Amino acid sequence: MTKNGGLYPHLPIVTYELAGPPHPGSLASFVTEDSDFYLNTTSNDDITIWTGDYPGCDDDLDVSATSSTLTIDGFVPASAYPDSYNEQVSTWIEELGSANRGSDSGSGGNAGQQIAIASYINPLGDPTSWERLLAYDTEKVSVLVANVMNGPDYVADKSWKSVIDQAASQGKKILGYVRTGYLGVSQQQFTTRLGSYNLADWASQIEQDVDKWFELYGSRLGGIFFDEGWPECGPDNIYADLYAYINNYTKRKHPGAFTVLNPGSPIAQCYKDTMDTLLTFESSYKTYTNSFVPNDWTPKDPRKIWHIVYKVPQEQIASVAALARDRHSGLLEITDDNQPNPYDTLPSEAYMKAFIDEVSGGKPLINDPAKATGSYVAGLPSNAAVSSSDYSSVTLAWSSVGNALGYAVYKDGTQLLELPASLTRATIGMLDPGSSGIVFEVRTILASSSGGSSRLISASTKSLPESGTITNAGFTRDGDTVVYKADVLVPYAFVRLFIGIKQPDDTILEHKAKHGWPIEAGVVYGTMYDQVVNYLVEGNDFYSGFYKYTGSWNDIDRGNAEWSWSSIGVAPQSQSGYTYTWNVPFAGTDAVASEYLIQGQGYAPINNLCKGSLYYYSVL
Structure with missing residues (x-):
């Protein structure tokens, strides 16, 4: 701690109470007094002391046989440590048996089972349902989803802004809905709003929608719900890596954002670290009880997994909640609503009370982004240019740059989006028709570089006919x-x-x-x-x-x-x-x-x- 400047490592040595063999019980506890932190450790009678040399410890280390108190000035974030170290610490905690679980009563941590609701309920059309959602205990009903226009729309909706602000004041997370269209590679071959199947165009639209959500609703927005997630890794993990890239972009640009990816089906292990939470089941009670297909891997923290089960009879709520816990689902939605849209109504108060009584409560799992590495080099790529333009969009394309970590696109000096090194085009949408003199720039992210001179690209959009759009x-x-x-x-x-x-x-x-x-x-x-x-x-x-x-x-x-x-x-x-x-x-x-x-x-x-x-x- 002294060498760390009075800062304690980002993950405490003992994060939760470790009870039962081989662990003797509560090894340590944290105490807060105003802005001060204390770590109280128990006596050596309850702790096994290492003997012999131990890496990093002085040979003449004086071990006290009594309890002690350490003063802590703050906590170092996980992003300050190498990914390899964070992975080792996570594995160590899992092996100790804590697994961030907490007790059934919710007193042992923030990791108890919680209710997360895909709340596609118009707050203007059904304000009563939103009054109920906002009134529920935040530790029990912790996550909600805002879906304005299959995304953020172009201007803020006053009724949605009101419920987002109210939820934030209570500690609930309302997530903005963003389509990812299965990245255009599913059997349906969904296109972007501009009609493209291209992977780079999908990435461009997704990131612009993320930023539009926060532009319209501010930092009180709890994060992003990425719908229509593609569950397969792809060649060289291209799809999983793209979602991870988008996740890190979101978290770095909007600190504290909680991210969810929804494939609605089992997902490959390559997705384990792509988002905070993965929604891996979205179907009926009959399917959940008779033909459930699990992931082929088990999460270290059950809050990694969210299940949605609809058409559930009220008398089966307890059994479904228990089944979800057995299937490592820390976030859960149960509803008696049904297709074609099981998310447009809220179950009765009696139904919701029965559901709330079955969960212990906690808080969502929100990870830090991967540590940013590299610098944004102007002038590279040297051949970035406008490849096409339309009434409300411009597409830029360029050649790949050796050793690139990614590319960043700017409009009029403001960064719009980032793409991984595998993608060498970007489509910028939501532009005004008939605009001229729009200035774009593409920069390359490299591990180290002194940078070059800026290279600006001028673009324009087509004018609409008199008849309109x-x-x-x-x-x-x-x-x-x-x-x-x-x-x-x-x-x-x-x-x-x-x-x-x-x-x-x-x-x-x-x-x-x-x-x-x-x-x-x-x-x-x-x-x-x-x-x-x-x-x-x-x-x-x-x-x-x-x-x-x-x-x-x-x-x-x-x-x-x-x-x-x-x-x-x-x-x-x-x-x-x-x-x-x-x-x-x-x-x-x-x-x-x-x-x-x-x-x-x-x-x-x-x-x-x-x-x-x-x-x-x-x-x-």
Whole structure:
């Protein structure tokens, strides 16, 4: 400690109470008084003393036979030590038997089983559920997830910001939702919002979404929930290494961030250290009890693993919680909700109380990032250039640099993202259409270098046509199927097709109510008018649902419009370049093909609507 400047090593010699053979009991305890730390050790009667030479100890070391008190000025972070040392200490603690477990009562540490909830519940639409979530004991309900627009969107949502701030004040972690699209390599071949399968483009979008979350919601955001995680290592561990790189980028740029990767399935051991927590089961009670497939490795700390089990009867909560503990799941969500979205409602208070009573509580496991090594060298790569640009994005590409540890991309002097050495392109999105004079720079991360002269790259984005971001819309009939098409020039979180019915005509003497979902459709002579729709097509290339409005809104008794839709089938959707195509089955509906509206929402600087009359306008 003296040589360490009064700082104690980042991991205490005895982190938790070690009880039972071969350990005699409590070996040491920490005491705090204001800002002072003390380590109280027991007498030598209870501790085995090393005899003979021991590395690092003086031969004439005077060992006291009585208890002692050491004053500690602070703790050295794990990042100050080599990774090899941290790994050895973790292994040593595991072998001693502590494993950061804590006691069942929660008094022995922070590692008891906790409730983590994928809370995709709109706080504006269901404030009561959020009042309940925020009121629960933080040590029992410790982790929640915010999903605004399958990610952070372009501007802050006031209702989400409110619950994030409240949760942070109570010590809960609300994580921002970020899609990783299985990195574009799954059978579904998910693309980025800009339509790319490229691994570097996925990495670019993921890191920009991470930074946008913290830009919009600040340091009170608890961390990031990386969804659609790919569970396979890949050639030379390329996929696991990329997730680890993104994790370290997130933690270094946003200190204290808690990170979760969700493959929703068993995951290879190469992922063990990629994120703080891995969500390795996300399915039904029947599957969990009858056909559960475990990882082929066991975590040192159960908080490394999160399981989500839905469609669980209330009387089976205790058995599922116990089963999860046996399967080394320190974080757990149990719900009676079911597919297609088991995360959009909160179970009853009785159900939640039964669940809360079954967990001991604790805190999430939050690791430090790997220690940063290397310097950011300007002027390398020397051939970085704009390879393409679009209405709201620019792609840069370059040649690999020998011995590179990675690459960093800057816009107007501010770092935007980092990529590992294996990736040599980046796509920067969420830019304003029609921008010119955007200045980018790519720097190479090297183990050591004095740096070079700055090399700036000028770029611009395309200007939108007068018709706006959604153009060339139309439809054709093929029997009972109506095929809609439209070009969507900027990426949105959601592109929705709404279809209306024949509504009652307005008359001066009598007004019959128009029933359906109202969308602000524009201003005429100073008055905002609604377009009332009754059918919705929403989804992606993998699955696109067809829904009918079941809410109570009408334009006489307006009140709050209730977002309530009932599934009536499937309407296949596809995207090729800018062009979206929807194949909508009209059989058995009263939908009117010409009464349609296409809405783009989320991420783009411009929200846009396209009416079936082919009159285009923006909604500000």
